[in-house]
Amino acid sequence: MKTNDYGHITVFLQQAVAALEVRPNGIYVDATLGGGGHSDLILKEALQGHLYSFDQDEEAIRFNEKRFAEEIAAGRMTLIHDNFKNLASELAKYGVTQIDGIVFDLGVSSPQFDEQGRGFSYRSDARLDMRMDQEQSLDAYEIVNHWDYKELAQILNRYGEEKFASSIARRILLQREKAPIETTEQLVAVIKEALPDRVLHAKGHPAKKTFQAIRIAVNDELNVLKEALAQSANLLAPHGRIAVITFQSLEDRIVKQFFRDMATKNQLPDKMPVLDKDIKEDFKLVTRHPIVPSEKEISANHRSHSAKLRVLEKN
Secondary structure (H helix, E strand, O other), X not given: OOHHHHOOOOOOHHHHHHHHOOOOOOEEEEOOOOOOHHHHHHHHHOOOOEEEEEOOOHHHHHHHHHHOHXXXXXXXXXXXXXXXXXXXXXHHOOOOOOEEEEEEEOOOOHHHHHOHHHOOOOOOOOXXXXXXXXXXXXXXXXXXXXXXXXXXXXXXXXXXXXXXXXXXXXXXXXXXXHOOOOEHHHHHHHHHHHOOHHHHOOOOOOOHHHHHHHHHHHHOHHHHHHHHHHHHHHHEEEEEEEEEEEOOHHHHHHHHHXXXXXXXXXXXXXXXXXXXOOOOOOEEEOOOOOEOOOHHHHHHOHHHOOOEEEEEEEO
């Protein structure tokens, strides 16, 4: 079995794993297992090591139980069905308190987008869902039909950076007074009614920002990312690395700021006298500017066009 069998093309496959500088006997984490692309490459390099791979999507776990059956049986790999916000506590169950590297491939995987019943896509009709973890109770239907105007406008503005957040939120409330908004197609129609003609005829789908905002809210993606980054930094062994692939500006902003803060937290304000010229930082930026996909990669996989890869190392 291969990653393509899962319906997913791994972005920055070689670059992200190369950035980890995998050691043959190291302990590594793939925080976003998905189709197993990054996990596969890490396993090929950490031949005497161990890999812990997380995914909250049960379908991803089932797929990779078959794909990596041999590695799991040999005691080289452990699959963990959980959100990576529980990274430290889950690893502690296996006696792991230090790791040599971790990779995050954020966002929604291709199968989640493409599987009509998951309700992630504005291009196909399905019940409003958008849960990455199918066992959680909060879904897109709940947010769209039960959150108040202020909450809706806030998430559309904050998580979707939608200029017409207020108009869309009002239109949602007006529509649901008549009948619940049950499907993605119905929500797209409501969004279009709230937008001016110039936006409807502009490049890109008019519902993209709203769907992104609702998905982030359903899965609490930004807060979860902050928690996981902090846990990852605490778990890193000396010279261990964190590699993070983002696909939208909100995530990238969080990663960029966190990495910068970790790499400069011991610095004194510019005007203060330096008492110890040998002050060393606990972390260093491996990538001062993000790695972006080549034209070849974008051509092979359009969903990689907005991807950015950032890497942090513990000294």
